[in-house]
Amino acid sequence: MSLTPSQIPLVPKVKKDTIISLLEEGKRIDGRKLDEVRPIKIEPGYVEKADGSALVRLGETVVLAGIKIELGTPYPDSPNEGIMMVNAEFVPVASPYFEPGPPDENAFELARVIDRSFRETHAIKLDELVVVPGQKVLVIWDDIYVLNHAGNLIDAGAIATLAALATTRVPSVDKDADPPIIKRFEYEKELPMEKMVITATIAKIGQHLVVDPNDEEESVADSRLSVSFVRDGTIAGLQKMGEGALEPSDVDDMIELGWKTAKKYFDEIEKAVTSYKRMLKNNAT
């Protein structure tokens, strides 16, 4: 069951008025332009025990994604494909509004938006992750951990996921053992990726559209639209959030703004991944 939140952070009406009157002048409460994202810092390989990981700072928002690869049974309708699972945890360290316990609807929504964008585009070459056809396949677990909530968790989670997957290594499997077992920390290859996928969120506040909303902007926004993109600009998913409504023309504008933002995210991720891989290579030699 989904309830109207009654524990929402209280934003004084004054603050909402301030945010909107600043937007009228083309400014934002933290000094950004309407189409400007907060500074992005991406640290791949943050968790050594994970098969892939990335710590992402998007302004004050901090998200850590960790990839673990396990052996599992394939789905009956795709016996010759590995499996990708996305899970999000809004742990209570991240915000006074997060409670311990099972994920709430917002955590499920975040995980499912990111999951769908990768799944539907076949971003990971799952057919290369089969151990014993029809019986044993590799399961890619992407666990997204929110460490500090300062708004726009979906984008931060998507950046962390892509950076982590792009630096994930697939462990070797001892196929002679019965049942087969994963040889931990013995890596066979990089995770085979077919496509790069990212998600960018646009908020509508009053009549204004802003990219990468911070927590204050989110709490006064009428609605938000998360748009997932493949590197070539194809739309790979949409999710409208919030209690407001959108005009069809808003949606077009949001998709355009989302694509501009997505390109920035892709650039930052590519930079971070390249320099991380270069570092690994240098360390190896």
Added chain:
Amino acid sequence: MVKKTDILLFDEEKGVRHDGRKPEDMRPVRMQVGVLDNAQGSALVEFGKTRILAAVYGPREILPKHMTLPGRAILRIRYHMAPFSTTERKNPAPSRREIELSKVIREALEASVFTRLYPRTTIDVFIEVLQADGGTRTAGITAASLALADAGIPMRDLIAGVAVGKVGGRIVVDVDEVEDSMGEADMPVAMMPGLGKIVLLQLNGSLSREEFKQAINMAIGAINKIYEMQKSVLKEKFTAYSEAGKNKQQQHS
């Protein structure tokens, strides 16, 4: 169950889909309101084999009180699939999918209901999928909005929804389960058609910008048709009431 390889999703020669529909055709849509005695409002909506029941309870008091809000009613929405509604039995415990859909449906309804008229209460909307054959969330919100209107709860507009998609390379309206599971994209859209506003929008799959524009326009076309059906089914019920009322008055005088 049908095997994936057995089906031609779009027959280019005849220009029809696997069930004989043209790209812009909806399945047969049926609607009924006031189908449950105990609920304040209720509706049964069918899109082909998809069959959804929605019930509204409230505005009513809620315990514990601290969940209420001083300036408005809260909405409590549950989208739920019956265990027998799907090909394989569905565990009745709420899945991640149902939790997410309950949220997006609630947010869509929040945009239409005048919640400020009923402070410190809850308006409960329960959506039960009795049979699932694609497009359950959009049929569900169509039913929920009808049930709210049937309950007499003031709203800015009715909400009507439909799922469009890309199937066998074509943009089509009202995707069914086969098209949803085998097609390239599934895009549920719900609107307040009288106001021209989108209240629910999701996309599962890939579309180019051009395809998206075509899909949203086809959705708007179908939504306007569904909206007319919603209005006529409500009018029918309330006309019957007022006729009955008139007859009674005449008998008394």
